[in-house]
Amino acid sequence: MGVYAAGDVASWHNPHFGTRMRLEHRMNATEQAIVAAGNLLGDAVPFAPVPYFWTDQYDIKIQAYGIFPPDADLRIVQGDSPDGHFAAAYGRHGRVVGALGWNIARQMRTLRRLVLERTPWTAVTATPALRPATVN
Ligand SMILES: Cc1cc2nc3c(=O)[nH]c(=O)nc-3n(C[C@H](O)[C@H](O)[C@H](O)COP(=O)(O)OP(=O)(O)OC[C@H]3O[C@@H](n4cnc5c(N)ncnc54)[C@H](O)[C@@H]3O)c2cc1C
Missing domain, CATH: 3.30.390.30 (FAD/NAD-linked reductase, C-terminal dimerisation domain)
Incomplete structure (x- = not known):
């Protein structure tokens, strides 16, 4: 797919809750950006936070x-x-x-x-x- 996104704009499947979500808060923007950047560089880490x-x-x-x-x-x-x-x-x-x-x-x-x-x-x-x- 080649699309990476983080923060308010990103909707994704959160495996912890088994559901798709999109969050508008600061902690999510920060944590998601870290994981998205890592995945962009070759990690394969699912983003499964407790928001x-x-x-x-x-x-x-x-x-x-x-x-x-x-x-x-x-x-x-x-x-x-x-x-x-x-x-x-x-x-x-x-x-x-x-x-x-x-x-x-x-x-x-x-x-x-x-x-x-x-x-x-x-x-x-x-x-x-x-x-x-x-x-x-
Ligand atoms: C009034 C208000 C109060 C809030 N209070 C809280 C709170 O108390 N606690 C909390 O956790 N969250 C709060 N939030 C939410 C929090 O601010 C956001 O979830 C967070 O800032 C999202 O970060 P982001 O990087 O995804 O987006 P943003 O911080 O919105 O950053 C997106 C950036 O992209 C830029 N941009 C847009 N379009 C383009 C373009 N075409 N080209 C280049 N740049 C572009 C914008 O100018 C902006 O700088 C609040 C939001 C608002 C509006």
Whole structure:
């Protein structure tokens, strides 16, 4: 094919999630450029990241790992949404596919691992440390 692309413009198959995606955030542009450049020079590395972005909106720090399909299951797994500090996990097809942090930076490393390891959704709902509370 001979076409290499990175960043906002690139749509590709992400084998980690088994789906085609196109992302508009900074980390993806950077990481994808590194892999695309390597492949252009002869590597044959699939680009299979757990997407990550953060954004500071006034006094709110939002961090997001993974993907957030509209039909995903959603659970608050840390904190509480009314007090403005919480983390949510997203599940699809029985696996954790996304983790969203809202002013809860420290805990996000643990939640990222759930996405990275494609943790079964049942483990999220059954882990007392995650203090699950279903969102309606
Ligand atoms: C308002 C705003 C806020 C954002 N906030 C966040 C955030 O908080 N966190 C986050 O992770 N991401 C954020 N993003 C997204 C992030 O900026 C982009 O995902 C990232 O910059 C994509 O990098 P890129 O290199 O793919 O594209 P770009 O950064 O858009 O670079 C493309 C470059 O190509 C140049 N170009 C276009 N056409 C041509 C041409 N024909 N010839 C030569 N050059 C050309 C453009 O001038 C540009 O410099 C934000 C974006 C916007 C617009």
